[in-house]
Amino acid sequence: MLDSIRNNIRLLGKILGETIAVEQGPEWVERIEAIRALAKEVTTNEDALDKLQSLFADMSEADMLVLSRAFSQFLNLANIAEQQYTISEQGLAELELAHPLTELTHKIQGVAPEKIRDALNKLHIELVLTAHPTEINRRTFIHKYHQIADQLDNGSEDTSRIAELVEQAWFTNEIRAERPTPLDESRWGLDVISDSLWSALPQFIRELDDVSQQLLGEPLADDFMPVNIASWMAGDRDGNPFVTAKLSCEAIRNARIRASRLYWRDVRELYLELSMHKADADLIEEDVNGAGPYRHQLKLIITRLENNIANLVNGDKPPTINDADVLLAPLKRCRQSLINHGMHRVADSQLLDLIRKVQCFGISMVNLDVRQHSERHDSAMAEILDFLNMGDYLSWDEQKRQQFLLAELASSRPLLPDYDWSSDTQEVLDTFTMIAKQPQQVMGIYIISMASTASDVLLVRLLMKICGVKWQMPIAPLFETLDDLNHAPSVMDELLAMDVYTQSCDGQQTVMIGYSDSAKDAGVMAATWAQYQAQEALAKVFADKGVLLKLFHGRGGTIGRGGGPAHAAVASQPPGTLDGGLRVTEQGETIRYKYGLPNLAVRSFHLYASAILESLITPPKSPEPAWRELMDKMAADSCKTYRSYVQEQADFVRYFRQATPEQELSSLPLGSRPAKRRADGGIESLRAIPWIFAWSQNRMVLPSWLGFGQAIANHRGEYQALIDEMLAEWPYFRSRVSLIEMVYLKSNPMIATRYDQALVDEELKSMGTDLRAQLAADQQTVLSVLGHQQLMENDPWNLSSFELRRPYLLPLHLMQIEALTRLRSSPDDSGYEHLLMHTMAGIATGMRNTG
Numbered sequence: 001m002l003d004s005i006r007n008n009i010r011l012l013g014k015i016l017g018e019t020i021a022v023e024q025g026p027e028w029v030e031r032i033e034a035i036r037a038l039a040k041e042v043t044t045n046e047d048a049l050d051k052l053q054s055l056f057a058d059m060s061e062a063d064m065l066v067l068s069r070a071f072s073q074f075l076n077l078a079n080i081a082e083q084q085y086t087i088s089e090q091g092l093a094e095l096e097l098a099h100p101l102t103e104l105t106h107k108i109q110g111v112a113p114e115k116i117r118d119a120l121n122k123l124h125i126e127l128v129l130t131a132h133p134t135e136i137n138r139r140t141f142i143h144k145y146h147q148i149a150d151q152l153d154n155g156s157e158d159t160s161r162i163a164e165l166v167e168q169a170w171f172t173n174e175i176r177a178e179r180p181t182p183l184d185e186s187r188w189g190l191d192v193i194s195d196s197l198w199s200a201l202p203q204f205i206r207e208l209d210d211v212s213q214q215l216l217g218e219p220l221a222d223d224f225m226p227v228n229i230a231s232w233m234a235g236d237r238d239g240n241p242f243v244t245a246k247l248s249c250e251a252i253r254n255a256r257i258r259a260s261r262l263y264w265r266d267v268r269e270l271y272l273e274l275s276m277h278k279a280d281a282d283l284i285e286e287d288v289n290g291a292g293p294y295r296h297q298l299k300l301i302i303t304r305l306e307n308n309i310a311n312l313v314n315g316d317k318p319p320t321i322n323d324a325d326v327l328l329a330p331l332k333r334c335r336q337s338l339i340n341h342g343m344h345r346v347a348d349s350q351l352l353d354l355i356r357k358v359q360c361f362g363i364s365m366v367n368l369d370v371r372q373h374s375e376r377h378d379s380a381m382a383e384i385l386d387f388l389n390m391g392d393y394l395s396w397d398e399q400k401r402q403q404f405l406l407a408e409l410a411s412s413r414p415l416l417p418d419y420d421w422s423s424d425t426q427e428v429l430d431t432f433t434m435i436a437k438q439p440q441q442v443m444g445i446y447i448i449s450m451a452s453t454a455s456d457v458l459l460v461r462l463l464m465k466i467c468g469v470k471w472q473m474p475i476a477p478l479f480e481t482l483d484d485l486n487h488a489p490s491v492m493d494e495l496l497a498m499d500v501y502t503q504s505c506d507g508q509q510t511v512m513i514g515y516s517d518s519a520k521d522a523g524v525m526a527a528t529w530a531q532y533q534a535q536e537a538l539a540k541v542f543a544d545k546g547v548l549l550k551l552f553h554g555r556g557g558t559i560g561r562g563g564g565p566a567h568a569a570v571a572s573q574p575p576g577t578l579d580g581g582l583r584v585t586e587q588g589e590t591i592r593y594k595y596g597l598p599n600l601a602v603r604s605f606h607l608y609a610s611a612i613l614e615s616l617i618t619p620p621k622s623p624e625p626a627w628r629e630l631m632d633k634m635a636a637d638s639c640k641t642y643r644s645y646v647q648e649q650a651d652f653v654r655y656f657r658q659a660t661p662e663q664e665l666s667s668l669p670l671g672s673r674p675a676k677r678r679a680d681g682g683i684e685s686l687r688a689i690p691w692i693f694a695w696s697q698n699r700m701v702l703p704s705w706l707g708f709g710q711a712i713a714n715h716r717g718e719y720q721a722l723i724d725e726m727l728a729e730w731p732y733f734r735s736r737v738s739l740i741e742m743v744y745l746k747s748n749p750m751i752a753t754r755y756d757q758a759l760v761d762e763e764l765k766s767m768g769t770d771l772r773a774q775l776a777a778d779q780q781t782v783l784s785v786l787g788h789q790q791l792m793e794n795d796p797w798n799l800s801s802f803e804l805r806r807p808y809l810l811p812l813h814l815m816q817i818e819a820l821t822r823l824r825s826s827p828d829d830s831g832y833e834h835l836l837m838h839t840m841a842g843i844a845t846g847m848r849n850t851g
Contacts, residue, residue: 078808194258230583235369294338445510633715699747699752751813
């Protein structure tokens with residue numbers, strides 16, 4: 001990193017110290033600095049770790065609370081400085097892909113224009129904002145952090161505004177007093193759009209237009225919009241009893257109000273701009289009040305938006321805008337008139353930006369996805385059929401279920417009688433009724449969690465029919481476990497052979513690939529290889545059927561949940577799987593890291609678009625048969641190693657819950673969903689996020705590496721040359737190995753050992769010893785395969801970034817260990833719980849992911 005980022009970090013740290021001194025006294029700043037210096041020493045002197053741990057063991061909870069807040073705040077400020085630097089010209093110069101679209105144009109010079117045009121036509125990026133986990137920082141802090149980033153960006157020598165913002169942050173409680181509701185999460189998602197994506201989207205499209213002009217000599221088509229935004233916030237009811245049909249309606253209403261207000265603001269600004277009097281005859285004729293032909297059209301839009309807002313807010317009248325064309329039609333008329341009269345610059349400026357916003361954000365800013373577990377649909381239909389004396393749906397085999405569902409889909413008779421259904425069944429039916437009553441343009445797709453059969457999809461289509469959904473809402477089965485991924489191609493082949501179903505698909509079908517649960521089930525290598533093969537096989541099935549496959553990637557922020565650098569992730573997709581575009585979840589805190597500032601959002605769009613276009617124009621090489629054979633062997637070994645620890649050791653669950661803060665995780669008000677799908681379940685029922693969150697807190701990061709290195713070690717002797725060939729020529733394999741190297745950097749066996757020593761029963765400690773030995777051996781294997789002497793030696797940016805955080809993370813870990821020790825011996829002491837929450841939040845900030 002260049003000196004400028006370090007200077008900004010020093011500046012922010014100095015201001016934070018001065019702020020702490022105001023409240024706690026100057027001696028506290030010296031105390032914090034002494035602890036930081038001791039933590040820095042630990043890398044070369046483990047005695048310093050003993051001194052730190054002893055220091056905290058003798059410290060009061062109140063003093064540790066001040067320290068945990070100080071180190072957490074510094075890590076947040078360091079993240080801000082790094083984000084701001086990343087999107088500066090200096091920072092971009094250090095990145096591997098400084099200007100992705102520019103670099104793409106250089107790579108594809110000489111490619112036939114028809115091929116480039118076809119790729120642009122296929123370019124589609126759909127971001128799906130999710131709240132599991134929700135952003136660990138409160139919205140008020142995010143606002144302050146963005147303001148600080150803006151001040152750093154200005155480069156002014158006057159730091160008084162930064163000092164004011166840091167002071168505001170220090171004297172505000174970082175931890176939410178209450179767990180956020182799904183509506184809170186939905187509002188936060190809308191904030192991200194209004195604060196960042198609203199301005200980033202048209203800027204990105206303008207820059208993509210420049211690429212089209214450069215490569216094809218023509219602008220993008222007027223109706224070209226390669227980006228859509230969807231949301232699971234207030235729509236994802238899988239395991240979240242707080243998401244109801246009524247709540248989803250309220251979230252949609254809030255989104256429509258917010259969208260209308262943003263359009264109202266933009267149209268008013270445009271009203272000041274479009275003062276010209278030359279226009280097409282029909283526009284002049286309609287200007288009866290003499291406001292001006294363009295202003296008259298904009299005034300009509302403003303009035304309609306005001307009425308729409310009033311009706312939505314008051315709820316006494318129906319909304320006046322249920323279709324984006326109501327806004328688009330007059331805007332397009334104005335633009336065409338400007339073009340007709342030679343005012344191209346005006347036509348292609350703010351007016352075109354607004355048209356593109358309407359095309360992307362529609363009438364509600366986001367399209368609300370709905371997700372529900374397949375078991376809830378089965379139970380609802382079972383209750384309905386039991387009431388009608390039509391049989392026991394839950395006992396039927398797959399063939400009998402399909403016969404019944406296909407017959408009912410083809411039938412015109414009503415199936416749903418009026419009845420006082422159980423609360424669970426009523427909520428399922430209310431959800432479909434809610435979908436039926438909403439305008440089609442506010443809804444996204446319907447996702448079926450834990451889908452495993454064709455009947456899971458047919459049942460949802462039938463429930464839509466009987467509840468009055470008149471349009472063919474896309475349905476996406478979500479294949480999550482290893483077995484479900486392996487069976488996904490045959491399930492979809494069976495489904496697409498049914499004419500009754502395919503007639504409702506409009507020639508395309510979405511399939512969602514689960515990353516989190518498959519990794520929790522089988523380990524990261526076996527899961528990612530199963531995902532790769534499933535996508536390949538699905539692409540072939542859909543090509544044979546003549547149906548467009550739209551893959552939906554349920555990625556998270558961490559490696560264990562399918563996360564990683566966006567460009568590398570897309571570039572390593574199997575050939576032919578991007579023809580239907582890229583639909584991907586953007587979850588929790590990664591939304592802020594990738595889209596929280598307008599320039600960050602533009603860069604993220606660049607990374608996605610350049611990777612998709614490159615893959616469409618010059619598809620990656622298909623894996624050789626020998627590579628596949630070796631991957632099959634390594635994936636099987638990886639799964640065996642992973643399960644030998646996680647599933648086959650009788651006391652592993654006990655060890656996990658003692659060595660990590662998993663038991664206490666529910667006390668941290670991170671998100672609206674419970675940590676488990678079932679309150680009485682074990683690891684199999686634990687959601688992937690708390691599973692990964694807990695392991696990241698004690699720095700074992702186990703789900704992101706266990707099994708991977710051992711699988712390679714088992715085959716290196718015989719297949720070293722083949723592994724080298726795969727690294728050199730296969731983007732998928734290369735990206736997986738590179739990501740694992742990053743995981744090892746975030747792990748810290750020394751810290752994990754301290755958790756075991758303080759928290760784990762004596763008879764269980766050998767499990768931790770074995771895991772750390774496995775980690776050390778695996779790390780050496782991967783370093784050797786890469787030909788590296790140390791981790792991340794080819795990625796100095798990320799190495800420097802994480803090294804910067806080490807001395808601030810270490811004290812937080814040691815204070816967390818102390819908090820857990822005291823809390824577990826005195827479970828009713830809320831003070832220790834409060835300290836624990838601060839350490840959890842601080843560690844998540846420093847690791848730059850919660851799950």
